[in-house]
Amino acid sequence: MKHEKNIKASSGYLMLGLLLLVIIGMITGLVVSENPLFVILMAVILFIIKGFFIVNPNSSKVMVLFGAYKGTVKDNGFFWANPFYARQRISLRAxxxxxxxxxxxxxxxxxxxxxxxxxxxxxxxxxxxxxxxxxxxxxxxxxxxxxxxxxxxxxxxxxxxxxxxxxxxxxxxxxxxxxxxxxxxxxxxxxxxxxxxxxxxxxxAPEIANSMLKRQQAVAIVAARKKIVEGAVGMVEDALTKLSADDIIDFDEDKKASMVSNLMVVLCGDKEATPVINTGTLHS
Missing domain, CATH: 3.30.479.30 (Band 7 domain)
Structure with missing residues (x-):
């Protein structure tokens, strides 16, 4: 036997009725005939009592007879089985x-x-x-x-x-x-x-948690900076294109480089830019 086998046990209520009859018979025999042999019925009573057991909901009883697995009772209720059975309770609850x-x-x-x-x-x-x-x-x-x-x-x-x-x-x-x-x-x-x-x-683990947190922060900062630079480059490109297209100002290479540098500093800087009024030319 290598797998579970479900078995049906006898009703405990039927055996309880039989037990009451045996008890009544023993008492009656002792009173009427005063024959001490009726005391032998006490062993029968104890034998019957040992066979009673209860199976609660989502529970089971594993039945073993002299080392041999006989089956498992999963039905709920009051039962009676061979008193020589060794019974092991196993819960079926989650x-x-x-x-x-x-x-x-x-x-x-x-x-x-x-x-x-x-x-x-x-x-x-x-x-x-x-x-x-x-x-x-x-x-x-x-x-x-x-x-x-x-x-x-x-x-x-x-x-x-x-x-x-x-x-x-x-x-x-x-x-x-x-x-x-x-x-x-x-x-x-x-x-x-x-x-x-x-x-x-x-x-x-605690011994590397601080280092890993710093690394995560560094990765987040690098990713954020990358997005900022990508956005700043696009904004500078749009600004130069718009200024040239509307003939607002004619840039030579030096002026364009200076404009790009200033805009990148303003857009990528950690702090707010401080405006400086230039009263001369771009080259003064």
């Missing part, structure tokens, strides 16, 4: 697992902190009970292993590799899908069904 933050290296070697939020449930009670030891601990360990493997498969961001399309930071959909597939494959041996798996926390 459960959340919020892993601890672990420090790992991403694909390019940067230390990062990462954890995962996992929603799972037991799908095969036989595998959960007999194929692994302590299936809940198995879920925890294998999830941590999957997170470490995932973090080493992607870079945190694409600063070092501009051609890298999928990163832990920007490719969340693809990364979460890869994480879910990895955890599902690892937990299949324990009969666990993964309902959802996604990254819950992601950040650089």
């Amino acid at each position: 459960r959340n697992f919020y892993s601890e933050r672990v420090k790992v290296n991403d694909k390019i070697g940067n230390p990062i902190l990462i954890n995962v939020i996992l929603v799972w449930k037991v799908a095969d009670t036989y595998k959960a009970a007999f194929d692994v030891d302590q299936y809940e601990e198995f879920v925890r360990v294998q999830t941590d292993a999957a997170v470490r493997k995932l973090a080493g498969s992607y870079p945190y961001d694409n600063f070092a590799d501009g051609q890298q399309e999928v990163t832990l930071l920007s490719g969340m959909d693809e990364v979460n899908e890869a994480l879910e597939n990895e955890i599902t494959e690892r937990l299949a041996i324990a009969g666990i069904k993964v309902l959802e798996a996604r990254i819950g926390y992601l950040a650089y």
Whole structure:
């Protein structure tokens, strides 16, 4: 037997009625005949009582008889089964697992902190009970292993590799899908069904966080400056073209160079420009 087998247990209420009849018979026999042999019925009563059990909603009982798996009771209610059965309760409810933050290296070697939020449930009670030891601990360990493997498969961001399309930071959909597939494959041996798996926390490790923040700021400043320069060049070009087209002023190369220099300083400078009134010529 390598897979779950559902079985039907006897109604507990029918056996409870039989138990009451046995108790009444024992008491009546002792009172009427005063025969101590009726005390033997006490062993029968205890035997019957041991067979009662309850299965709550979204729960199950795994039945084992002298080391042999006999099946799993998933129906809810009050039941009776062979008193010699060893019964193990396994919950079928969906459960959340919020892993601890672990420090790992991403694909390019940067230390990062990462954890995962996992929603799972037991799908095969036989595998959960007999194929692994302590299936809940198995879920925890294998999830941590999957997170470490995932973090080493992607870079945190694409600063070092501009051609890298999928990163832990920007490719969340693809990364979460890869994480879910990895955890599902690892937990299949324990009969666990993964309902959802996604990254819950992601950040650089403290020892490089400040350096990486400065790098991000530098990249943002360079990108902003690039946009400013591109816009300034276009504005200067439009201004010179407009001035020449309307015959407002005739530029020679020196005047054009001076005009371009002044406009670029004004448009690209960090501070507001301070106007200077020139009362002479452009060459004075």
